[in-house]
Amino acid sequence: MKVLMFGWEFPPHISGGLGTACYGLVKGMAYHKQDLIFVVPKLWGDEDPLAEFVNASDVEIDYRERRFKSIWKNLTYLEVSSFLIPYLSPEEYSNYTEKMLRDHEEMESSVLSNKFTFSGKYGKDLIMEVSRYALVAAQIAKSKKHDLIHAHDWLSFPAGIAAKSISGKPLVAHVHATEFDRSGQTVNQRVYDIEKAGMEAADKIIAVSQLTKNTIVSRYGIPEEKVVVVHNAVLDTSIIKSKDEKKVPEKIVTFLGRITFQKGPEYFVEAANKVLKKDENVRFVMAGSGDLLNPMIQRVAELRIGTKFHFTGFLKGDDVDKMFAISDVYVMPSVSEPFGISPLEAVRHNTPVIISKQSGVAEVLQNAVKVDFWDIDAMADAIFGLLHYNGISKMFRELGREELKKLKWEHVASKIITIYQQTVKK
Incomplete structure (x- = not known):
């Protein structure tokens, strides 16, 4: 079976957990010798050559063929037109708007026959890139033989839908996070609509x-029967014995993730503020970047704990390993975490973890301290206990190591x- 898989990023050039999860899955697929095209x-x-990679930026598209007309029309909910206009010449713009009035009856090659250069990032033009990626996906589905399509998260769902429309092959939508996880109750309606469309179009989720x-x-x-749960894993289940040592005498408690x-x-x-009121011999580290970074810096200043609280910025690669290695406790207080691989990485470094009950990883990692994300008193008590009672820390480290062995990609x-096989047979 040949699988056409659409992702958004792949190591070593990643911005978050989605790329890491895709890498783990592709590596697992390679272990089973699964025939895979990864776009x-x-x-x-x-990139690690684990599959047949396709660079969407190298694919030339030409949508003059009639079979592509439905793809173009279906993408209008993404407001493709409004994002493409700034990139057209005056002549192309004139042709484009004229065709819009005639419901895209004919598409001029000057408008839609070219290559798109993608940044592969999460910038201000993200929706535009998602839209263009879907257009390119249709061309790839036309030219690459495949038996099934697998799309990761909303960024790739339009690509999966477009590919399915062209090839007629079944679509598996892989949901790593939803807009409710990212934004709470104030969801971005456009992103929600894309997610919903992808889930509805999928044969399996x-x-x-x-x-x-x-x-x-x-x-x-x-429908509940359309969705199957498959937990994530870690790239390597071996315990890391790092030679990195702390340069400070205090205990270190770490938050690592998007802020x-x-x-x-x-x-x-x-919670850090509460712990420091009991014990000043602790340093807290917030490693990562995000839209709440400045508010967090401001809050730390207001609490006057800046001498014991450090912001590292975004970490990757060896720097992440070093951070885990020198940490005495790792905390993941996520409000809504679909899974959360970082606690498993912390366990690999023999670091006891505190995770929120509102995280998917809590379903597989039994030997960790679990608290409600909003309960800062319980969180502070858990941090204090792991820092001061070596027997408890040792127990969680040992039991966590045993659990880790079961979580392989x-x-x-x-x-x-197996899900692929069942989906193709339907």
Whole structure:
């Protein structure tokens, strides 16, 4: 079976957990010798050659063929037109608007026959790139033989829909996070609509946790039987014995992730303040970047704990490993975390973890301290206990190591291959 898979990023050039999860899954698929075509908006040339990679920026599209007309019309909900206009010449713009008035009866090659250069990032032109990516996906689906389509998250759902429209092959939508996880109740309606369209078009949906499945069913109106839960894993289950040592005498408590609403950074700051009132021999580290970074810096200043609180900015690669290695406790206070791989990485570094009950990883990591994200008193008590009672810390480290051995990506890939087989047979 040949699978056409659409992602948004791939290591070593990643901005978040989605790229890491895709890498783990592709690596697991390679272990099972699954025939895989992996498409990303932009390739950098230094990706691990685990699959047949396709760089969307290298694909030339030509939508003069009649079979592509429906793809173009279906993408209008993405407001493709409004985002493409600034990139057209005056002549192309004139042709384009004229065709819009005639419901796209004919498409001029000057408008739609070219290559798009993708940044592969999460910038201000994200929706535009998602739209263009879908257009390119249709061309790829036409030219690449495949038996099934697999699309990761809303960024790739329009691509998956477009590919399915061209090839008629079944679509598996992989939900790593929903707009409710990212934004709470004030969702971006456009993103929600894209997510819902992808889920409705999919023949099967993979959710990374039961928590995520519940959201898909209750918030998007998807039939429960259409959604299957497959938890994420870690790239390597071996325990890391790092030689990195702390340069400070204090204990270190770490938050590592995007500094956004979803990750609950404000609760970490408030818990830190409570711990420091009991014990000043602790340093807190917030590693990451995001839209709440400045508010968090301001809050730390207001609480007058700046000498014991450090902001590192975005970390990746070896710097992440070093941060885990020198940490005495890792905290993930996420408000809504579909899964959350970082606690598993912390366990690999022998670091005891505190995770929110509102996280998918809590479903698989039993030997961790679990608190409600909003309960800063419980969070502070848990931090204080792990820092001061070595017996408790040792117990969680030892039991966590045993749990980790079960969470391998080849096991995840095996489950997903079975889902592929069942979906194709329908």
